[in-house]
Amino acid sequence: xxxxxxxxxxxxxxxxxxxxxxxxxxxxxxxxxxxxxxxxxxxxxxxxxxxxxxxxxxxxxxxxxxxxxxxxxxxxxxxxxxxxxxxxxxxxxxxxxxxxxxxxxxxxxxxxxxxxxxxxxxxxxxxxxxxxxxxxxxxxxxxxxxxxxxxxxxxxxxxxxxxxxxxxxxxxxxxxxxxxxxxxxxxxxxxxxxxxxxxxxxxxxxxxxxxxxxxxxxxxxxxxxxxxxxxxxxxxxxxxxxxxxxxxxxxxxxxxxxxxxxxxxxxxxxxxxxxxxxxxxxxxxxxxxxxxxxxxxxxxxxxxxxxx
Numbered sequence: 432x433x434x435x436x437x438x439x440x441x442x443x444x445x446x447x448x449x450x451x452x453x454x455x456x457x458x459x460x461x462x463x464x465x466x467x468x469x470x471x472x473x474x475x476x477x478x479x480x481x482x483x484x485x486x487x488x489x490x491x492x493x494x495x496x497x498x499x500x501x502x503x504x505x506x507x508x509x510x511x512x513x514x515x516x517x518x519x520x521x522x523x524x525x526x527x528x529x530x531x532x533x534x535x536x537x538x539x540x541x542x543x544x545x546x547x548x549x550x551x552x553x554x555x556x557x558x559x560x561x562x563x564x565x566x567x568x569x570x571x572x573x574x575x576x577x578x579x580x581x582x583x584x585x586x587x588x589x590x591x592x593x594x595x596x597x598x599x600x601x602x603x604x605x606x607x608x609x610x611x612x613x614x615x616x617x618x619x620x621x622x623x624x625x626x627x628x629x630x631x632x633x634x635x636x637x638x639x640x641x642x643x644x645x646x647x648x649x650x651x652x653x654x655x656x657x658x659x660x661x662x663x664x665x666x667x668x669x670x671x672x673x674x675x676x677x678x679x680x681x682x683x684x685x686x687x688x689x690x691x692x693x694x695x696x697x698x699x700x701x702x703x704x705x706x707x708x709x710x711x712x713x714x715x716x717x718x719x720x721x722x723x724x725x726x727x728x729x730x731x732x733x734x735x736x737x738x739x
Contacts, residue, residue, distance in 0.1 A: 433483045433484075433485075434483070434484045435481065435482060435483055435484060435510065435511035435512070436481070436482075436484045436487055436507050436508070436509065436510065436511075437467075437479060437480070437481040437487075437507070437508050437509070437510035437511070437514065437668070438478075438479070438480055438481070438487050438491060438505050438506070438507055439478075439479050439505070439506040439507075439508070439620075439621045439648060440476075440477075440478055440479075440491075440503050440504060440505045440506070440621075441475065441476060441477040441478065441526065441621065441622070441623040441626075442475050442476050442499065442500050442503055442504075442541075443474055443475040443526075443537045443541045443542045443626060444474075444475050444476075444499035444500070444537070444539060444541070445473065445474065445475075445499070445537055445538065445539065446471065446472070446473055446474070446475060446476070446499065447473075449471045449472055449473055449522045450522055452471050452476070453469075453471050453520050453521070453522050456469050456471065456476075456478075456494070456520050457518060457520040459490050459493055459494065460480060460490065460518050460520070461518065462490075463482065463486040463487070463489055463490045464482055464483070464486055464512070465480050465481065465482035465486055465487060465490055465512055465518075466480070466481060466482065466512040466513075466514075466515035466516075466517060466518055467479050467480030467481055467512075467515050467518065467519070468480075468515065468519045468520075468667070468668075469519070469520045469521070470521055470522075470523050470526045471520070471521070471522050471523070471526065472522065472523050472524060472525055472526045474525070474526060474532075474535060474537040475499075475526055475537065476500070476526065477526040477527065477623055479515075479666075479667070479668065480515075481510050481511050481512045481513075481514050481515055481668070482511060482512040483511075483512075491503065491505060499539070504645065506621055506645060506646070506648040506649055506652070507652075508648065508666075508673055509673070510668070510670055510673075513669070514668040514669040514670050515668055515669065516669075526623070527595060527623055527624050527626075527627050528594070528595050528596055529595055529596060529598055529599060529627050529628070529631065530595075530596040530599060531599050531627075531631065534630065534631060534634060535627060535630065541626070542626045542627065542630055543630075544630045544633060544634070545625075545626055545627075545629045545630040545633070545640075545642065546615075546617060546625070546629030546630070546632070546633065546640035546641045546642040547640075547641050547642070548641075548642055548644040549616065549641045549642070549643060549644060550644050550645075550649075551643070551644075551645075551649060551650040551653045551654060551658070552653070554616055554641070554643055554650075554659075555658070555659075557614065557616070557641070558659070561614060566613075566614065567613060567614075568613075568614045568615075568616060569587075569588060569610055569613050569614065569615045569616070570583075570584040570585075570586065570587035570588065570615075570616050570618060570659075571587065571588050571590075571607075571610070571615050571616065571617045571618070571628075571632075572584075572587050572588065572589045572590065572618065572619075573598075573617045573618060573619035573624040573625045573628045574619050574620060574624065574665070575592055575593060575594060575595065576589055576590065576591055576592055576593065577593075577665075577695075577706060578620075578665040580682075580683050580684075580708060581662050581663040581664075581665055581672055581681075581682060581683040581693045581695075581708070582647075582660065582661060582662025582663045582664055582665070582672075582682060582683075582693075583660075583661065583662065583682075584618060584659050584660055584661070585659050585660075585661055587618075588607070588610070590606075590607075595624060598628060598631065599631065602631060602632065602635050603635070608636075610637065611636050611637045611638060612638055612639075613639070614639045614641065615632065615637060615639065615640050615641065616641045616642070616643060617629050617632070617640065617641065617642045617643070618642070618643040618646060618647060618650075619643075619646050619647070620646050620647055620648060620664065620665070620666065621645065621646040621647075621648050621649075622642065622643065622644060622645050622646035622648075622649070623646075625642035625643065625646070626642065628642075629641070629642045647660065647664050648664065651664065651675035652675075655675045655676040655678075656674075656675055656676045656678045656679050656680070660675070661680055661682055662679065662680055662681065662682035662683070662693070663679060663681070663682075663683070663693040665695075671694070671695055672693050672694070672695075674693075681693050683708045684708060685708055685709050685710040685713050686707050686708055686709065686713075687709060687710070687712075687713030687716070687719050688710060688712070688713055690710045690713075691710075692708050692709060692710040692711075693708075694708065694709060694710070694711070694714070695707065695708055695709075696708075696709045696714045696720055697720075698720060698721060698722040698725055699717040699718070699720035699721050699725075700721060700722070700725040703722060703724075703725050705722040705724070705725075707720075707722065
């Protein structure tokens with residue numbers, strides 16, 4: 432039986448013709464029978480693709496033939512093309528939508544002015560050395576707050592952001608000024624959001640900022656559930672979450688009964704995409720699955736929200 436996998440990757444490299452890159456990437460996915468989601472901008476590429484493993488490797492081999500992507504770093508996980516509804520390859524102003532394209536400088540060497548990259552092992556070494564010196568290393572979550580509900584680094588700071596675009600306002604709010612003189616390790620799913628976030632933090636006076644190279648995905652490859660990570664990793668495809676080992680703890684709590692769960696469910700209103708955590712029993716109650724906004728507006732389960 433053929434093996435199937437999902438590959439996660441990104442590269443910050445100047446791309447002179449994003450539209451030509453879009454057409455080329457789409458043709459490669461079609462050629463090898465893959466599905467996934469790829470974003471392209473003048474600053475690089477961000478992708479997640481799934482399918483039969485030999486086809487994914489052929490796709491990556493072809494992609495790496497483009498000089499800027501020769502050293503493309505790839506994180507692997509269990510999954511297949513069926514975890515994606517379709518092929519989606521789009522050109523955007525930013526491959527990570529922080530809403531601050533003017534703050535990002537990308538050269539052939541990648542993002543300029545960002546935090547120092549640390550491998551998972553180097554993160555452990557940093558934490559151990561600072562602990563011996565009586566210092567605290569702060570882990571700073573670079574994802575949307577709801578993602579951290581099912582997994583995060585132990586004692587991490589989780590900013591109150593609903594989308595990546597909220598980070599600039601959140602950093603400018605002054606909430607985290609007390610961290611500016613502390614060593615801060617930013618982390619996210621595969622590393623790409625922290626490339627930008629760490630630069631934004633340094634631009635705002637944080638003095639010692641690091642980023643976890645390869646993100647949570649790479650950390651999980653190396654340490655599984657034996658390190659400082661706790662819980663499940665949220666992913667943006669039909670899987671919705673993954674665990675690194677069978678020993679993963681369940682840290683999420685059902686909004687209905689407060690029982691342990693790592694399963695997000697959409698609001699029961701058909702057109703509402705708000706995600707909340709539910710156990711299997713509570714998820715079967717469509718009235719309970721109405722999000723607070725839809726409930727307050729008098730929506731009935733499975734009815735479309737009123738348009739404005």
